[in-house]
Amino acid sequence: MGAVTLQDVAVRCGVSRATVSLVLQDSNRLSIETKYRVREALREMGYVYDRRAANLRAQRSSSIGLILTDVANRALADLAMSVEVEASATDHAVMIGYSRDLLGKQEKLLRTMIEHRLDGVILSAADGTSRRDLEALERANIPYVLVTRRIAGLECDYAGPDNFRAGEMLAAHLADAGARSIAFVGGSSLVSAREERCGGLEAGLAARRVAFAKRQSIESIADRSGGIDATSELLERGPLPDAIVAYSDTVADGVCFELLQRGIVPGHDVAIASFDNSPEAPHREPPLTSVDTFMSAVGQEATRLLFERMRDPSLEPHISLCSPELHVRRSSSGWHPIATR
Amino acid sequence: MGAVTLQDVAVRCGVSRATVSLVLQDSNRLSIETKYRVREALREMGYVYDRRAANLRAQRSSSIGLILTDVANRALADLAMSVEVEASATDHAVMIGYSRDLLGKQEKLLRTMIEHRLDGVILSAADGTSRRDLEALERANIPYVLVTRRIAGLECDYAGPDNFRAGEMLAAHLADAGARSIAFVGGSSLVSAREERCGGLEAGLAARRVAFAKRQSIESIADRSGGIDATSELLERGPLPDAIVAYSDTVADGVCFELLQRGIVPGHDVAIASFDNSPEAPHREPPLTSVDTFMSAVGQEATRLLFERMRDPSLEPHISLCSPELHVRRSSSGWHPIATR
């Protein structure tokens, strides 16, 4: 019943356990003949390597952890899949957990991963995570890399899209198109990605002498309904701006919906743009201008950083930002200053 | 450097390893005082339970595996997240892998999971998986549950949406609305879900004396572009049917797009319906009639089945189908026989 062990095979072949172990490692200290005989026996007896034992012995786990807030949006799904590909290229399994932005759940996941003695962890931290929440990892000496979201005051490895640059790109595009008033809509300011995107937008506009006031930034849940709510609030606060930049494509969907409800045509009466460049963006009505953040590149990069740190824990923290790419579509190119005046 | 072990704590407290182990299990065979003293020491010394060792000793891994083809679509993401929730409720970690419908990758994932001696595996099998591909799991005595996709000729635990019933529901709805010719569009016939949905549609139509011919079923890749291609082919093969049923909401999007390209208005000139009831379905133009397949319920059920089998491997295979729910929206309710004649 119990699986075949190295010992069993050794007995069967009349050699020692160590010899069999050497065969598994294809050591060249053994005679061809012995190797062959042992290999045959391994196969015949249906031997399966027990990684648990090897891991215990070698003080590792051949696994890394991946903690995401969620995987229901396409961007994070791409990230998860690319992490798995990179990890398995180095023969590491991936243990996954979803925090749903709950600090308690995240803590439980971290504890579990530490007990399993994972070789490393990639973490997209829940809203409100502080460096104290990661101390357990440090005490346990487990290398980790942050993705997507930064933690204030914490210097550590990080991989993510260059959100600031992405914001700047939209600023440049919209300012050049003639927009003179711009609002940023959706997302929570607790999440670093929002602050970076909004910051980049503000900086880009400033460089082009377009004003951007704090009251032109409205927070919301980061989904379609959030886009609707934020748009309502925006229109109550004042007149329609030339352009609305949404926190994400999903939020932008809600924005467009609410505008239409009020008889305002997105892409014509007001320019719309956002972040993610999701697969549907080109197929929206109007097709949505969006900055691609290449989340699978981010996942790949995060995994690379993690393995580097696992190799050498003394490295300086490394911050890796993936370059975004602007895709201009009718939601912003269809708007012209003339049309609104 | 190395982590604190039970042994270390025992020495510090002047008791035996076993005593400390008993404290961890909160055994009532120990004096209150000893427990207290040992607990203090555990805390002070920063002891962390080493699950690897415990797992080796107990011949388990406290982890289950989840192999999906992909997680880029919302339905599978929901499934993945619900599996993780259920598993962690029983203190099991989740090791994840994505096969991308590649048999080779799936095989590698299975091998890894077997080497890690996972306690069980939930598998959404890649296209073309046969029972032979799962023999490794059986030899290793690892319980597994199939989700979402069945494998021909393999009796084993399975959890999935009741696709046949879902097809019937659409048949009933469309036939009652007056549709007399119906096409099924998109998806690969290698995937059991398509065959079940299409089969249910056919059966439901037959029960209402509406003909459904094989040539009214067109396969394609299961995405938006597949919907476009399949629709082109459909219109080349013959006249526009009263209704088009798409394999999934994503495919339906392509269908609607291609129809509009040809000046045919979906929801008016032809009824459209599909499966998944994705979050965007109500927000499409026209709002899309779709059958909800509750993938998070499927994930929950699959995990439940797996744990049951882990408890008692001798159980009869159990097949669990989650009831679907029809959501009628304008894409089908806006169409009337009159309008097309």
Place this chain on the structure above:
DNA sequence: CTGTTAGCGCCTTCAA
């Protein structure tokens, strides 16, 4: 080239 030994950290059993 091959075999022996001694653990990795935990937990169960048996003896005191």
Place this chain on the structure above:
DNA sequence: TTGAAGGCGCTAACAG
């Protein structure tokens, strides 16, 4: 109530 011992399956180190 506590202690000692042995072993899960693997492998590094050392001895033959």
